[in-house]
Every structure is written in structure tokens, then in C-alpha cells.
Amino acid sequence: MKSIQSWALLVLTLFALTLIAAEPDVGPAGSVNNLMQTVVTPATNTIWGIEDPQTDEEWQVFIDAAAQLIDVSRQIKNGGTGPNDSAWAEDPEWQRFADQLIESGIEIQAAARVRDLDTLMDVSNEKMYPPCEECHLQFHPGMQ
Numbered sequence: 001m002k003s004i005q006s007w008a009l010l011v012l013t014l015f016a017l018t019l020i021a022a023e024p025d026v027g028p029a030g031s032v033n034n035l036m037q038t039v040v041t042p043a044t045n046t047i048w049g050i051e052d053p054q055t056d057e058e059w060q061v062f063i064d065a066a067a068q069l070i071d072v073s074r075q076i077k078n079g080g081t082g083p084n085d086s087a088w089a090e091d092p093e094w095q096r097f098a099d100q101l102i103e104s105g106i107e108i109q110a111a112a113r114v115r116d117l118d119t120l121m122d123v124s125n126e127k128m129y130p131p132c133e134e135c136h137l138q139f140h141p142g143m144q
């Protein structure tokens with residue numbers, strides 16, 4: 001009896017872990033607002049905060065942050081669970097701004113892979129930043 005209980009507990013635990021691990025892939029994980037605060041902001045702050053990375057590990061931080069930005073921007077293109085998210089996602093301008101984030105993420109990753117700090121910083125200021133401002137102006141005008 002005891003071993004059956006432990007076995008059942010193990011199965012339940014594994015099931016719960018699978019759910020946690022699968023969460024980012026199943027449909028829109030959270031609202032646009034939540035994704036902005038928990039993924040877009042930390043990933044882009046990491047990229048804007050770049051100083052003078054040296055080792056492979058230090059450069060990897062920026063490759064990973066750009067990967068997060070690309071992933072989250074793809075999610076944002078599908079909307080989210082917030083009340084306005086689906087309507088926003090249907091707007092071609094929304095898609096265009098999210099695509100700009102994806103493109104800047106791809107360029108930042110490429111620059112980090114060849115350790116090109118100047119290009120990485122140029123892309124982050126000239127290509128990654130404008131869609132934040134333009135999209136907020138259009139879809140979230142209260143924000144400054």
C-alpha cells in the first residue's frame with residue numbers, strides 16, 4: 001500500500017512538473033501587460049545595460065536575453081489573456097511593432113555571437129527602442 005502511495009505521489013509530481021515546464025508553449029501565457037513586465041522589461045533592461053562582456057558566459061547572457069525577447073514578441077503577436085489583447089493582436093500596426101522587436105532580437109543575437117559590441121548597442125538603441133515607444137503611444141497612450 002505504502003509503495004503504491006509513493007508511486008502515485010511521484011506520478012502526480014511529474015505531472016505537475018510537466019505542466020509547469022509546458023506552460024510557455026500552451027497558448028497565450030498570461031496577458032500582454034504581464035508579459036511586458038515579467039519578460040520584455042527584464043530582457044531589454046539586460047540588453048540596454050550591456051557594458052563590456054569578455055567571456056563566453058558573459059556574452060551568452062545577451063544571446064539568452066535576445067532569445068527571450070524574440071520568444072515573448074512572438075507570443076505578443078498572438079495576443080494574450082488580457083481583456084484587449086486579442087483585438088490588439090488583430091491590428092496590423094501591432095504586428096509591425098512586434099515584428100520590429102523580433103528583428104532587433106535576431107540582430108542582437110547575431111552581434112553577440114560575433115562579440116560585436118558596437119552593433120549590438122546600435123541595434124538596441126535604434127531598432128529595439130523605437131517600437132516600445134511607438135506601440136505604447138498607439139495602444140497604451142497613458143504610459144510615459
Ligand code: HEC
Binds near residue numbers: 094098
Ligand atoms: C506591440 C506593441 C508593444 C510593444 C512593441 C511594446 N509594448 Fe509594452 N505595452 C504594450 C501595451 C498595449 C501595454 C499595456 C497593456 C495593458 O495595460 O493591458 C504595455 C505595457 C508595458 C509595460 C507595463 C507598464 C504599464 O503602464 O502598465 C511595460 C513596463 C512595457 N510595456 C515595457 C515595454 C518595453 C520596454 C518595450 C520595448 C522593448 C515594449 N514595452 C514594447 C504594447 C507594446
